[in-house]
Amino acid sequence: MKKLSLASQIFIALILGIIVGILCTGHSNIAAVYIRPIGTIFLNLIKWVVTPLVFFSIMAGVISMRDIKKVGSIGLKTVVYYMCTTAFAVTIGLILASLFKGIFPVLQTTDLAYEASASVNFMDTLVGIFPSNFFAPFVQANMLQIIVASLIIGFALLLVGQKKELEFKLVETLNDVFMKAMEMIVKLSPIGVFCLICPVVAENGPAVLGSLAKVLLVAYMGYVLHAIFVYSGAVKLFAGMNPLAFFKGMLPAIMFAFSSASSVGTLPINMECTEKLGADKSISSFVLPLGATINMDGTAIYQGVCAVFIASCFGISLTFPQMLTIVLTATLASIGTAGVPGAGMVMLAMVLSSVGLPVEGIALVAGIDRIFDMGRTTVNITGDASCTIVVSAMERKRLKRTV
Numbered sequence: 001m002k003k004l005s006l007a008s009q010i011f012i013a014l015i016l017g018i019i020v021g022i023l024c025t026g027h028s029n030i031a032a033v034y035i036r037p038i039g040t041i042f043l044n045l046i047k048w049v050v051t052p053l054v055f056f057s058i059m060a061g062v063i064s065m066r067d068i069k070k071v072g073s074i075g076l077k078t079v080v081y082y083m084c085t086t087a088f089a090v091t092i093g094l095i096l097a098s099l100f101k102g103i104f105p106v107l108q109t110t111d112l113a114y115e116a117s118a119s120v121n122f123m124d125t126l127v128g129i130f131p132s133n134f135f136a137p138f139v140q141a142n143m144l145q146i147i148v149a150s151l152i153i154g155f156a157l158l159l160v161g162q163k164k165e166l167e168f169k170l171v172e173t174l175n176d177v178f179m180k181a182m183e184m185i186v187k188l189s190p191i192g193v194f195c196l197i198c199p200v201v202a203e204n205g206p207a208v209l210g211s212l213a214k215v216l217l218v219a220y221m222g223y224v225l226h227a228i229f230v231y232s233g234a235v236k237l238f239a240g241m242n243p244l245a246f247f248k249g250m251l252p253a254i255m256f257a258f259s260s261a262s263s264v265g266t267l268p269i270n271m272e273c274t275e276k277l278g279a280d281k282s283i284s285s286f287v288l289p290l291g292a293t294i295n296m297d298g299t300a301i302y303q304g305v306c307a308v309f310i311a312s313c314f315g316i317s318l319t320f321p322q323m324l325t326i327v328l329t330a331t332l333a334s335i336g337t338a339g340v341p342g343a344g345m346v347m348l349a350m351v352l353s354s355v356g357l358p359v360e361g362i363a364l365v366a367g368i369d370r371i372f373d374m375g376r377t378t379v380n381i382t383g384d385a386s387c388t389i390v391v392s393a394m395e396r397k398r399l400k401r402t403v
Contacts, residue, residue, distance in 0.1 A: 006189065007251040013190035014197055014255050021201025028202040036199040042192030045185045046265045051138050053182055053268060055150045056175040057285035062154030063168050064282040071151070071286070073398075074391055078287050081234075081387045082295040083331060088230050089297035089379070090330040093222045093304025094323050100218045101312050143264060143293040175285075182268040189256055189269065197259040200370055212368055215309050222301040223375045230297075231386040239393035241277070249277040250385055257381045261373040263292040266381045274385050279392040287391055291384030296347070298379025302372050303330040303351045310352065310361035322355040329354040 004012075024031045062071055097104075129144045131137045137145035157168065232243035247254075253273045257266040267288060274284045307326055311318050318326075329351050349359050365372065 006186070007255070009190040010193050010252055010255045013194040014259055017194040017197035017259065018201050020194075021198040024198065024202035028199065031199040031202040035195050037195075039192055039195030039199070042185075042188055042195065043260060043262065043265055045188075046192075046260075046262075046268065047141060049178060049182050049185055050264055050267050051141055051143075051146055052174075053178045054143065054289040055138075055146050056171060056178055057271075058147060058150035058289060059154040059157070059171050060175040061282040061285040062151065063157055063171060066158065068155055068158060070395075071155075074283060074286060074395065075290075077391050077394060078290055078387060079294075081390060082291060082383070085230055085234075085297050085383055085387075086295065086300045086331045087327055089222075089226050090300035090304045090327050092226050093219070093301035094308065094326060095304075096218050096222045096225075097305040097308035098318075098323075100214070101308050103214050104218075104309050104312050105212070105214065141264070143289060147289055147293065183272075186269055186272065189252070193256060193259040200259075200374070212365065215305065215365070216368065216371060219302055219305045219372055220375050222305060223298055223379045226297060226301060227379060227382055231382055234386050235389050238390040241389060241393075246277065246386070246389065247382075249273055250382060253381055253385065254378055257378045258374050261370065261377045263377055263380050263384070266377070267292050270381050270385055274388045277385075277389060279388045280395065283392045283395065284388045287388045288384050291387055292381070295383050295387070296376075296380055297383040298376030299347055300330045301379065302376045303348055306348055306362075306365050306372075307351055307355070307357065310364060311357055313364060314358060314361060316357065318355065325355050326351055 020035075021031060065071055065074075128142075129148055131142070131145040131149055134149070136142070137149060157171070227247075228243075232246070235241040235246045236243055250273050253266055253270045256269050257263070260266060270288055270292075271284050274288065275281055304326060308318060330347065348362055352359050352361060
């Protein structure tokens with residue numbers, strides 16, 4: 001028999017995990033005690049390999065470009081793309097929620113309690129980007145600081161010049177070592193996916209069928225529409241790629257992101273998928289880690305839907321200026337938000353505060369945040385991949401014009 005592809009293996013594991021999770025409904029402690037730990041081990045291995053992988057892959061990417069100006073050009077294109085798609089995403093979320101808010105349940109808002117995490121202002125975020133200790137970013141898995149550190153060292157190596165070719169080869173060798181380690185771990189993805197999705201279904205299955213099912217439906221409708229229209233349009237228009245080929249190539253990363261709800265954890269698989277789709281390795285190693293940290297399109301859709309839902313529960317109708325404020329706040333708040341499970345709750349608190357909505361309203365959706373998170377993470381990593389494909393195509397076109 002022909003060996004199953006990784007995408008097929010992950011898909012089968014995903015379906016089996018859902019089935020076993022449904023069978024464990026009402027006995028979720030079994031899945032939590034005996035199955036989840038294996039998924040946690042797998043996710044820990046992914047997180048372990050991600051930090052050195054990002055550090056050395058970005059350095060290797062910078063070195064391979066041989067030009068600091070080129071790195072700046074790619075960085076600018078990447079940030080502009082991410083900001084534009086995030087603005088589109090939160091707008092889609094607001095429009096859909098406004099159209100369907102009549103079907104949203106009106107839940108009891110008395111005695112609500114939710115302790116929001118301390119919000120971080122722009123200047124604090126800016127300061128936090130730059131590491132004060134060489135090892136701290138790796139210990140804390142602070143992706144923004146790791147990216148900045150790798151860029152600085154990569155630029156320094158370029159400025160030292162060709163006399164230090166040995167150091168260039170050392171960076172490339174270390175990058176290859178961690179890439180190989182990543183490949184070994186990724187082969188365990190089907191087991192990891194099964195063990196990550198099963199406890200989630202066992203614990204949250206009944207909740208999905210509860211009063212918030214319609215809110216979930218609208219959010220997932222936004223996720224699908226954004227992926228179909230924005231990402232398909234972008235890869236077709238700027239890269240000339242068939243959208244079906246793009247999504248087919250992204251299936252392993254999409255299914256892993258859905259089950260793990262971690263953008264950073266999906267990063268190694270995302271790199272593999274985009275490079276198979278034809279993205280330049282030097283660009284994917286730069287664009288994807290940055291996207292896993294600052295690109296939050298799925299989270300932005302979630303902000304829009306939940307803001308309208310929470311407002312309706314409190315009997316508040318959002319005005320057009322308030323909706324514009326939500327678009328702006330969600331777009332800017334996506335910068336510096338770590339790509340780990342649950343980060344959307346912090347952003348939602350910032351969005352609600354920006355338009356004067358009660359932050360304790362988050363308690364209305366907190367119980368099934370994991371279900372929201374699975375979908376929004378899938379959109380986030382797909383957006384990262386589309387940006388990689390687009391930027392790679394744009395750079396190839398620029399090189400042809402200069403030749």
